[in-house]
Amino acid sequence: MPDQASLEATCRDCARPLSFHAGETQPAPCAECFDGFMRARDIEFLSSYAELGVTSRRIIAETCLRALVTESPPARKVLAMSIMEQYVQAAGDLVGLVHALRQRGRQPIMRAFLGFRLDRASALAFFQELASTPQVDVMASLGLPMPDQIASRFPSLSKGDARDLKRAIVQMLGDLSRTGEMGEGVALALAQASGEARSGAAITKQSAWLDDIGLKPNQVAAIGIDEQRRTINITAISVDEKRLQNIVSVIGAMTNISSTLIYATLTVHQERERRKKL
Numbered sequence: 001m002p003d004q005a006s007l008e009a010t011c012r013d014c015a016r017p018l019s020f021h022a023g024e025t026q027p028a029p030c031a032e033c034f035d036g037f038m039r040a041r042d043i044e045f046l047s048s049y050a051e052l053g054v055t056s057r058r059i060i061a062e063t064c065l066r067a068l069v070t071e072s073p074p075a076r077k078v079l080a081m082s083i084m085e086q087y088v089q090a091a092g093d094l095v096g097l098v099h100a101l102r103q104r105g106r107q108p109i110m111r112a113f114l115g116f117r118l119d120r121a122s123a124l125a126f127f128q129e130l131a132s133t134p135q136v137d138v139m140a141s142l143g144l145p146m147p148d149q150i151a152s153r154f155p156s157l158s159k160g161d162a163r164d165l166k167r168a169i170v171q172m173l174g175d176l177s178r179t180g181e182m183g184e185g186v187a188l189a190l191a192q193a194s195g196e197a198r199s200g201a202a203i204t205k206q207s208a209w210l211d212d213i214g215l216k217p218n219q220v221a222a223i224g225i226d227e228q229r230r231t232i233n234i235t236a237i238s239v240d241e242k243r244l245q246n247i248v249s250v251i252g253a254m255t256n257i258s259s260t261l262i263y264a265t266l267t268v269h270q271e272r273e274r275r276k277k278l
């Protein structure tokens with residue numbers, strides 16, 4: 001016999017009956033109203049994320065790289081690992097954003113983006129697809145134009161705005177192929193590092209006590225447990241400034257891609273709103 005509370009519970013917003021979960025006492029919106037609330041704010045969400053959040057990984061990685069130059073060897077290893085973490089996070093942000101833009105119309109962008117979790121399979125699939133799919137198809141799947149389609153897609157853009165958008169998209173396509181070229185090996189390391197609970201916290205200077213290989217003096221590794229395969233994964237990276245510079249530059253490329261994807265998506269939205277008013 002259900003109790004009285006669950007019989008009387010209705011959506012806070014539309015007053016339709018709501019199935020109460022045990023222990024829930026606050027009035028809540030139903031699933032449809034909650035989706036509607038997010039959908040109505042998707043554009044503001046994207047624009048707010050583009051203002052600050054999107055650059056956060058790059059800012060931290062660049063700060064670590066600058067500090068690394070003057071630090072002592074043990075601290076350099078911590079900073080190097082921290083740069084790798086930002087790399088994994090930036091990739092997760094980008095893959096999540098692409099996923100959310102592709103889901104547009106089916107799911108609120110805010111939910112698809114914030115709920116996205118990068119794992120081995122999705123990271124691999126993403127980088128393989130990026131390397132093998134023509135860019136025109138990648139852009140079409142996101143509802144975005146190639147540079148030569150800007151004038152026809154956005155007739156109401158001023159000449160200057162069209163030029164700015166074109167420049168941004170051309171640069172983004174370059175960054176996209178650079179990111180796609182990072183290849184499977186990097187994607188695997190990325191998926192490994194991102195898929196493991198608490199990896200990053202457990203970093204080590206030497207892994208010979210865990211495996212037969214051990215680390216070179218300039219390497220640092222993250223230790224993570226892979227419960228499915230029942231192995232301990234050791235993701236080693238070298239504290240080589242040149243290599244870390246490359247990684248920070250890829251983080252920059254991924255940040256640029258995310259920014260431009262949002263910029264172009266907001267432009268699509270503006271154009272649609274203008275047409276509605278005509």
Ligand SMILES: [Zn+2]
Nearest residue numbers: 011014030033
């Ligand atoms: Zn409702």
